[in-house]
Amino acid sequence: MNQEWMRLDAAVVASGSAVGKKEHEGPLGCCFDLHDASDKFGKKTWEGAESEMQRMAFNIALSKAKMTDREVGALFAGDLLNQCVGSAYGLLGFDIPYFGLYGACSTCAEGLLLASLTVSYGACSLCGAVTSSHYCSAERQYRTPLEYGSQRPPTAQWTVTGSGAFLVGRSDAYPERVRIRAGMPGKAQEYGINDANNMGAAMAPAAADTLCRFLSATGATPKRYDLIVTGDLGFEGGSILCDLLRAKGIDITDRYADCGQLIYDRKGQDVHGGGSGCGCSAVVLSAYLLPRLQSGALGRILFLGTGAMMSPDSIKQGENIPAIAHLLELESPKLPKTERS
Amino acid sequence: MNQEWMRLDAAVVASGSAVGKKEHEGPLGCCFDLHDASDKFGKKTWEGAESEMQRMAFNIALSKAKMTDREVGALFAGDLLNQCVGSAYGLLGFDIPYFGLYGACSTCAEGLLLASLTVSYGACSLCGAVTSSHYCSAERQYRTPLEYGSQRPPTAQWTVTGSGAFLVGRSDAYPERVRIRAGMPGKAQEYGINDANNMGAAMAPAAADTLCRFLSATGATPKRYDLIVTGDLGFEGGSILCDLLRAKGIDITDRYADCGQLIYDRKGQDVHGGGSGCGCSAVVLSAYLLPRLQSGALGRILFLGTGAMMSPDSIKQGENIPAIAHLLELESPKLPKTERS
Numbered sequence: 001m002n003q004e005w006m007r008l009d010a011a012v013v014a015s016g017s018a019v020g021k022k023e024h025e026g027p028l029g030c031c032f033d034l035h036d037a038s039d040k041f042g043k044k045t046w047e048g049a050e051s052e053m054q055r056m057a058f059n060i061a062l063s064k065a066k067m068t069d070r071e072v073g074a075l076f077a078g079d080l081l082n083q084c085v086g087s088a089y090g091l092l093g094f095d096i097p098y099f100g101l102y103g104a105c106s107t108c109a110e111g112l113l114l115a116s117l118t119v120s121y122g123a124c125s126l127c128g129a130v131t132s133s134h135y136c137s138a139e140r141q142y143r144t145p146l147e148y149g150s151q152r153p154p155t156a157q158w159t160v161t162g163s164g165a166f167l168v169g170r171s172d173a174y175p176e177r178v179r180i181r182a183g184m185p186g187k188a189q190e191y192g193i194n195d196a197n198n199m200g201a202a203m204a205p206a207a208a209d210t211l212c213r214f215l216s217a218t219g220a221t222p223k224r225y226d227l228i229v230t231g232d233l234g235f236e237g238g239s240i241l242c243d244l245l246r247a248k249g250i251d252i253t254d255r256y257a258d259c260g261q262l263i264y265d266r267k268g269q270d271v272h273g274g275g276s277g278c279g280c281s282a283v284v285l286s287a288y289l290l291p292r293l294q295s296g297a298l299g300r301i302l303f304l305g306t307g308a309m310m311s312p313d314s315i316k317q318g319e320n321i322p323a324i325a326h327l328l329e330l331e332s333p334k335l336p337k338t339e340r341s
Numbered sequence: 342m343n344q345e346w347m348r349l350d351a352a353v354v355a356s357g358s359a360v361g362k363k364e365h366e367g368p369l370g371c372c373f374d375l376h377d378a379s380d381k382f383g384k385k386t387w388e389g390a391e392s393e394m395q396r397m398a399f400n401i402a403l404s405k406a407k408m409t410d411r412e413v414g415a416l417f418a419g420d421l422l423n424q425c426v427g428s429a430y431g432l433l434g435f436d437i438p439y440f441g442l443y444g445a446c447s448t449c450a451e452g453l454l455l456a457s458l459t460v461s462y463g464a465c466s467l468c469g470a471v472t473s474s475h476y477c478s479a480e481r482q483y484r485t486p487l488e489y490g491s492q493r494p495p496t497a498q499w500t501v502t503g504s505g506a507f508l509v510g511r512s513d514a515y516p517e518r519v520r521i522r523a524g525m526p527g528k529a530q531e532y533g534i535n536d537a538n539n540m541g542a543a544m545a546p547a548a549a550d551t552l553c554r555f556l557s558a559t560g561a562t563p564k565r566y567d568l569i570v571t572g573d574l575g576f577e578g579g580s581i582l583c584d585l586l587r588a589k590g591i592d593i594t595d596r597y598a599d600c601g602q603l604i605y606d607r608k609g610q611d612v613h614g615g616g617s618g619c620g621c622s623a624v625v626l627s628a629y630l631l632p633r634l635q636s637g638a639l640g641r642i643l644f645l646g647t648g649a650m651m652s653p654d655s656i657k658q659g660e661n662i663p664a665i666a667h668l669l670e671l672e673s674p675k676l677p678k679t680e681r682s
Binding site for chain 1: 433
């Protein structure tokens, strides 16, 4: 019974993105709504900068929708910092009921899934989903302070400095906006990986599990989708995902992308395994994927948010890395009615 | 618009509780389903013990309901540990879609609210909500390792070693079980408190805000409820809450209780400000409040889960403590039909 997918009738009313210097210099740089070349966003601490990015990204989404916080029924938000303080402090100024989440780098998909569920079933007419990550706050919390200049192995991913915010309403109230048609929450998976510098490998089996369950439950094939995009397996994990699926007779290589691979220039920017962090899939979805769905350049996609749910302490205690992947099916409003589900 | 409460049609199908030595020695000691006098639950680390408590508590709930994990559509879980590893590792063995939460000590109410919403609106027929805290893992993460023997001020609360787990279904499918009739998610509040040893004072305004909004939105008075219970403001915060409400013309003193006040013997057990931690309100609800609602000893109560959403780093950086309170209305199945809402 719990293999079922959730039918959702939600739409992304508006979204906003704020990023740092490196993300602005990457191949998607011109797409983001706002950037700060100092990565500080006017704050004294990296943690304060991360909170400020969330505040700005959500304000941008509200502005695009011409709305105020009083119109939003609930916020779903979280981040990578201990006790999710990026979200707690960043969104404190908004007068909106608040649900704190922890889904590691899957938080964007988790928040959108819960926001979509809440509006689809009529508990609120409008919800927000916000998340962020910051390279400097994440490095010192998960690895070492930047000043140490520690080396990184080739599989290590680079935490994106960025925040993405989304406003989600009912699809019948916003027929001209990108629709969230279906969702499938992930089940935690753990396959013996305990190297925090190879999180793509830890997360790939979770993405494979959710995708296979969804295709099996709905009877769909990868051909139904113009793009199947994960966020964020990076180069290592993305390749493992395609291998895992091929072993099950599913080939997605001709329509596969990963937000951690898209956000940086692999040759020109030194990011090793690609991008990661809650902010990565959030800003790529907000600034790159949603506009292409809105314009009709993409008709229908699957978006899988992947997260590695270890802590620095659990790794030191010898535990393996549990991972999760939440899935959303997104559909362009430009898709001909005959092709809609 | 976002002042609205959520009508819920959920029921607590079953619940389980696991606690440590001190909790077992307290006034509610005989009510808990399971305890371990070593506080270690067979594990080598305090973090491992906390995860094991969650696994045990959820297994107890499944056993009471005579169900397996395959029948549960989604789990909502979180805890106080960095990156919520208590839940991520503790519930990894269950084959259930997983939503990670971070609501600090409000996690029990947050999880129950989202589980109730999910079943009420038909996205799943059965959901789980699980949370925990452990005195030893919390002390070394938030304050100092136990070996330091550091002193505590009188307002400091004692983190409960315990885990509570709940199975939530639709109320029409379980008419003989305690009903979750309404919910109101909290808004983050911050009133200038930055003393992590006085979290009751930081959280009391959040509880007052949610309670006032709920009473105002529903038109109910405190008299409608046999008990208005917070979890966990402790002695300091509970007294502040009653004062804040009295200033607004609302008197709840004759029907007010707090899980952090109930769980320990104030005179006999040296706990200063009372109990706290995600596990506190979860085990008191599971082992003490729900059975009294089930038997009809309590007819209708309001349960407010309160959380302080700072991190040790945010306190060191001079930030104040944001707090939140999520509310649930619980109703006894023994309440005469004429008195039901």
